[in-house]
Amino acid sequence: MPAALEAILLVGGQGTRLRPLTLFTPKPLLPTAGVPFLAHQLARARAFGVRRIVFATSYKAAMFADAFGDGSAFDLEIEYVTEDTPLGTGGAIRNAARALTCPPDAPVLVLNGDILSGHDIGAQVRQHLSGDAALTLHLTEVEDASRFGCVPIDEDGRVLAFLEKTPNPVTNRINAGCYVFRRSVIDQIPDGQVVSVERETFPTLIESGGRVLGYADSSYWLDVGTPAAFVQGSCDLVLGALQSPALPGPPGESLLLPDAVVSPEAKVTGGTVVGARAIVGSGALVRGSVIADDATIAPGVTVVNSVVGRHATIAGGTILRDAVIGDTAVIGPNNELTSGARIWPGVTLPESAIRFTGDA
Ligand code: GTP
Numbered sequence: 350m351p352a353a354l355e356a357i358l359l360v361g362g363q364g365t366r367l368r369p370l371t372l373f374t375p376k377p378l379l380p381t382a383g384v385p386f387l388a389h390q391l392a393r394a395r396a397f398g399v400r401r402i403v404f405a406t407s408y409k410a411a412m413f414a415d416a417f418g419d420g421s422a423f424d425l426e427i428e429y430v431t432e433d434t435p436l437g438t439g440g441a442i443r444n445a446a447r448a449l450t451c452p453p454d455a456p457v458l459v460l461n462g463d464i465l466s467g468h469d470i471g472a473q474v475r476q477h478l479s480g481d482a483a484l485t486l487h488l489t490e491v492e493d494a495s496r497f498g499c500v501p502i503d504e505d506g507r508v509l510a511f512l513e514k515t516p517n518p519v520t521n522r523i524n525a526g527c528y529v530f531r532r533s534v535i536d537q538i539p540d541g542q543v544v545s546v547e548r549e550t551f552p553t554l555i556e557s558g559g560r561v562l563g564y565a566d567s568s569y570w571l572d573v574g575t576p577a578a579f580v581q582g583s584c585d586l587v588l589g590a591l592q593s594p595a596l597p598g599p600p601g602e603s604l605l606l607p608d609a610v611v612s613p614e615a616k617v618t619g620g621t622v623v624g625a626r627a628i629v630g631s632g633a634l635v636r637g638s639v640i641a642d643d644a645t646i647a648p649g650v651t652v653v654n655s656v657v658g659r660h661a662t663i664a665g666g667t668i669l670r671d672a673v674i675g676d677t678a679v680i681g682p683n684n685e686l687t688s689g690a691r692i693w694p695g696v697t698l699p700e701s702a703i704r705f706t707g708d709a
Contacts, residue, residue, distance in 0.1 A: 360462035361407030369675040377462035382586035392594040397470035405445035439544030453533040461526035467569035477529040487527040489570040494518035502563040584620030
């Protein structure tokens, strides 16, 4: 393990699947279990010996430096390299490599900025070094690999192919979005062009006989690219299913941020975070959700597996289930929003004229 491992963090994506949450805040900065999402990744990377991280930014680039500065709060050195137009995952890695200081043979850790992973980064780097690999991919196992590209390996851990999504995947091992590159391999990616590591760099490297290894494990892993996964990630961190040094409090059923006001008659469970100065009224039931700063959940509201944005208001009798409510939106009384409903920031939904009573 090198004494001072360098890393590149990919954080330039637009996070379209997480709109409207990502309209004003890039995905990696969304408040997750009380802190910006990246704080969890940075703390874990630091714990595994990373000392210097180059952020590959594009979408809302300036917000990253505002949030993390020079990295000293994490005992890290952080550099920012910004693409004028997004260069894709491979182009971004190549572009960010100009801020690396390590020699051509050194390992460089590359992290997608939207993954929560409990895997042993140190073990992945050690496998890369002892296997003298050009590239070592972290692979995770999922039940249904048909939604992902899959990555078969042989008994020695050598990657045999990097396959596109298919209804009949040959393995349930998939790319987990954390790579160790030999630095010289990054330097071979074409400069200043849009390149995808998943569609171009990895398949080409494997087909041309490059030594690509898979570090396969089954530790906690989640891609927080969708609202449902984002909510799950936040709850898992609050519950302690994935331990994070950045969690601002002990793990438990809920995390209340400073000056949150939760009625003793409310039930807040399932890893819910209640943001700073947010209010949860009496009789409200909030389970497995993210309530952002300054939001108001009126008495008698039900919120399950949902996100309520900053300064949003949810009036009495309303039910939210698998819903995303944008910042400052106002949801009038007695509405029911379920199954992936998304309300854009600033929208006001009037009181429902019909009150469901349960009668036939
Ligand atoms: P969606 O738009 O919802 O698919 O999300 P996304 O934009 O984040 O794309 P995706 O989840 O495929 O990206 C994986 C990782 O690569 C994320 O951490 C992105 O921030 C990052 N990323 C994707 N494209 C670019 C890019 O062109 N430049 C940079 N710097 N990072 C990128």
